[in-house]
Amino acid sequence: MKRGKVRKIQILAVLLLATTLTWSGCAKKEEPKATYKIGGIFAITGPASFLGEPERNSMELLAEQINAQGGVNGHPIELVIYDTEGDATKAVLNTNKLIEKDNVLAIVGPSRSGTTLAVVPIVERAQVPLISCAASVKITTPVKSWVFKTPQTDVMAVAKIYEYMKGQGVQKIAILTVGNAFGASGRQQLLQQASDYGYEIVADERFGPKDTDMTPQLTKIRTLKPEAIICWGTNPGPAVIAKNMRQLAIKIPLYQSHGVASKKFIQLAGEAANGIILPTGKILVADVLPDTDPQKPTLLKYIADYEAKYKIAVSGFGGYAWDGLQILAQALEKAGADRAKIRDQIENITDHVGISGIFRFSSHDHNGLNKEEAFVVVKIVNGDWQVIQ
Amino acid sequence: MIRFLKYKWFQVGGFGLLLALVPLVVTNRYYLTVMIFIGIHTLLVVGLNLLMGYAGQISLGHAAFFGLGAYTSGILTATYKLSPWPAMVMAVVLTVVVALMVGVPALKLTGYYLAMATLGFGIIVYICFKELVWLTGGPSGLVGIPRLSIGNMVLDEPRTYFYLVWGITLGAIAVSLNIVDSRVGRALRAIHDSEPAARASGIYTARLKIWVFVVSAIYASVAGSLYAHFITFISPSSFDFMFSIKLVTMVVVGGMASIWGAVFGAATLTMLPEVLAVFHDFDIVIFGLILMVVLIFMPQGLTRGALDLWEKYRFRRGIAEGPI
Numbered sequence: 186m187k188r189g190k191v192r193k194i195q196i197l198a199v200l201l202l203a204t205t206l207t208w209s210g211c212a213k214k215e216e217p218k219a220t221y222k223i224g225g226i227f228a229i230t231g232p233a234s235f236l237g238e239p240e241r242n243s244m245e246l247l248a249e250q251i252n253a254q255g256g257v258n259g260h261p262i263e264l265v266i267y268d269t270e271g272d273a274t275k276a277v278l279n280t281n282k283l284i285e286k287d288n289v290l291a292i293v294g295p296s297r298s299g300t301t302l303a304v305v306p307i308v309e310r311a312q313v314p315l316i317s318c319a320a321s322v323k324i325t326t327p328v329k330s331w332v333f334k335t336p337q338t339d340v341m342a343v344a345k346i347y348e349y350m351k352g353q354g355v356q357k358i359a360i361l362t363v364g365n366a367f368g369a370s371g372r373q374q375l376l377q378q379a380s381d382y383g384y385e386i387v388a389d390e391r392f393g394p395k396d397t398d399m400t401p402q403l404t405k406i407r408t409l410k411p412e413a414i415i416c417w418g419t420n421p422g423p424a425v426i427a428k429n430m431r432q433l434a435i436k437i438p439l440y441q442s443h444g445v446a447s448k449k450f451i452q453l454a455g456e457a458a459n460g461i462i463l464p465t466g467k468i469l470v471a472d473v474l475p476d477t478d479p480q481k482p483t484l485l486k487y488i489a490d491y492e493a494k495y496k497i498a499v500s501g502f503g504g505y506a507w508d509g510l511q512i513l514a515q516a517l518e519k520a521g522a523d524r525a526k527i528r529d530q531i532e533n534i535t536d537h538v539g540i541s542g543i544f545r546f547s548s549h550d551h552n553g554l555n556k557e558e559a560f561v562v563v564k565i566v567n568g569d570w571q572v573i574q
Numbered sequence: 575m576i577r578f579l580k581y582k583w584f585q586v587g588g589f590g591l592l593l594a595l596v597p598l599v600v601t602n603r604y605y606l607t608v609m610i611f612i613g614i615h616t617l618l619v620v621g622l623n624l625l626m627g628y629a630g631q632i633s634l635g636h637a638a639f640f641g642l643g644a645y646t647s648g649i650l651t652a653t654y655k656l657s658p659w660p661a662m663v664m665a666v667v668l669t670v671v672v673a674l675m676v677g678v679p680a681l682k683l684t685g686y687y688l689a690m691a692t693l694g695f696g697i698i699v700y701i702c703f704k705e706l707v708w709l710t711g712g713p714s715g716l717v718g719i720p721r722l723s724i725g726n727m728v729l730d731e732p733r734t735y736f737y738l739v740w741g742i743t744l745g746a747i748a749v750s751l752n753i754v755d756s757r758v759g760r761a762l763r764a765i766h767d768s769e770p771a772a773r774a775s776g777i778y779t780a781r782l783k784i785w786v787f788v789v790s791a792i793y794a795s796v797a798g799s800l801y802a803h804f805i806t807f808i809s810p811s812s813f814d815f816m817f818s819i820k821l822v823t824m825v826v827v828g829g830m831a832s833i834w835g836a837v838f839g840a841a842t843l844t845m846l847p848e849v850l851a852v853f854h855d856f857d858i859v860i861f862g863l864i865l866m867v868v869l870i871f872m873p874q875g876l877t878r879g880a881l882d883l884w885e886k887y888r889f890r891r892g893i894a895e896g897p898i
Contacts, residue, residue, distance in 0.1 A: 302715060
């Protein structure tokens with residue numbers, strides 16, 4: 186009796202595997218000829234899922250909207266999206282899969298700088314346009330012919346902050362950066378650009394991504410008497426720093442990076458958040474932007490559509506993939522199903538109003554953003570954002 | 575004895591011949607890339623299986639040796655412009671030194687304590703990759719690793735790299751089959767079954783355990799170098815604790831104490847997520863389900879389990895036909 190039962194379960198397991206295989210077999214066959222196939226690779230699960238998930242959602246939302254309006258020149262867009270889990274090996278495998286098996290026209294993603302740098306050699310060799318959603322400057326400098334990116338770079342964020350500080354008469358600054366890829370890249374830019382603006386960095390301290398107390402670093406900084414502190418990190422560390430500064434009664438201004446530009450940070454830091462100044466993409470302050478801002482209608486529409494469909498608050502990250510697909514759709518309209526022509530057409534886009542800024546691509550600029558439009562400087566006043574520059 | 579040896583070489587030769595034909599039939603770069611990763615994983619798992627399956631010593635830090643190989647190769651070639659082949663040899667030397675330093679004290683431990691020690695080692699190495707920014711590039715990774723070349727031929731096509739990876743992996747399989755069938759192999763299995771008994775029958779267990787630990791570390795180091803030169807970019811997240819666990823899973827699913835099981839384990843666990851990708855968000859659930867089913871019904875691993883099913887089938891048929 187018992188043996189028969191085990192056997193039944195075994196058969197069931199085999200059947201399950203068999204269905205899996207046939208299922209994958211079927212999926213390959215449905216290829217209506219008229220669709221434009223676009224690939225997406227995002228870190229949908231894993232430690233960077235806060236990037237990948239909104240990116241995938243935004244891309245699906247936009248594809249739906251484009252198809253509802255009749256597609257690109259009558260061709261519907263078909264998305265093939267894979268998960269990298271933020272892992273370089275997975276990213277390489279999935280990129281090869283998109284190019285060789287799914288035969289996509291272009292790819293949006295990956296979400297992280299590391300995974301993007303891992304797939305760059307593949308798309309360069311296969312000659313497939315790639316629009317990355319990752320921040321690192323290394324992706325588009327030096328310019329690679331098939332690689333583009335939509336997010337603002339750290340270079341711009343640092344320049345924006347330094348520029349603002351210039352008007353405040355600051356000379357001596359202390360920097361406090363987090364020990365991950367975001368903090369490392371920010372620290373490098375802070376150190377590099379300081380001399381361009383004539384600042385002296387008197388303290389260069391670091392903290393771990395999970396640290397819960399930064400009083401040692403702050404005590405050390407206090408003895409060095411800087412005129413401002415710049416913190417470059419992602420939650421929750423920067424909120425701890427804001428609170429520790431209150432406790433130690435350090436009265437100098439605190440600047441933060443765009444890494445904490447979310448309501449979550451204000452919740453975490455509470456009362457201590459007030460007075461903090463930071464650069465951010467316009468999406469967070471869309472409703473308080475002046476009506477003359479050319480990006481305002483695009484931003485408001487994206488936020489409304491996203492929140493209506495997914496019933497969760499919009500984050501700044503989904504916009505990277507939204508911009509990526511918008512740019513591709515525009516290029517496709519003129520180029521048709523030809524990878525080389527799509528690449529050329531992206532370089533010809535010189536006035537695309539997107540979420541992260543106004544894109545002006547050229548053969549020597551594959552990011553297309555500038556710091557004046559991509560970032561605004563905001564100050565936290567009474568638990569809300571106030572645009573100050 | 576000679577017949578048996580012939581049989582073993584026949585296995586390796588047949589498998590090699592089969593592999594040699596693959597790139598002639600398969601031209602799709604995606605499938606070739608998957609098979610290159612299977613090759614790299616096989617190399618790792620064959621080494622780990624010698625340690626875990628045969629000698630019965632668990633290592634939860636094997637990703638560290640893989641990473642040491644990858645980072646030594648990567649740093650020497652990308653930052654210091656050394657030629658890749660000598661860099662690979664230096665990676666092996668460094669790995670041997672580290673394996674000895676870790677192995678000599680750690681392998682005095684057994685069971686959970688050994689697992690904890692190797693786990694700690696893996697995490698320490700991972701943190702070093704992450705924090706030694708000036709050397710490793712830190713969390714943002716190391717870029718600009720050159721591709722391997724033989725003479726003037728640069729191995730930048732998946733097809734040529736396929737031959738290289740599987741050539742080395744086949745060599746490693748052959749060496750491992752030889753080790754397993756030798757006096758040393760029998761001694762290792764004796765340690766697995768009972769260390770005091772092995773010691774009582776004159777086996778120098780301490781030295782043998784360190785020896786097999788170092789051998790499996792060398793396999794991992796070479797696999798790491800091959801990985802670095804194939805992807806041309808490495809970052810710490812590829813060598814974290816989860817990867818060590820994945821390797822252990824490959825050993826267990828493929829079958830402990832079976833060299834061919836290692837090949838099966840690596841192939842199954844590398845391909846399965848690719849096949850399951852059609853289920854989108856549910857792939858992880860189904861992946862877990864399949865692993866559970868395998869481990870519940872084939873606790874000895876796929877290779878042994880499949881053989882058992884076949885034996886059972888033959889046995890039943892034998893009974894059914896018997897009386898007639």
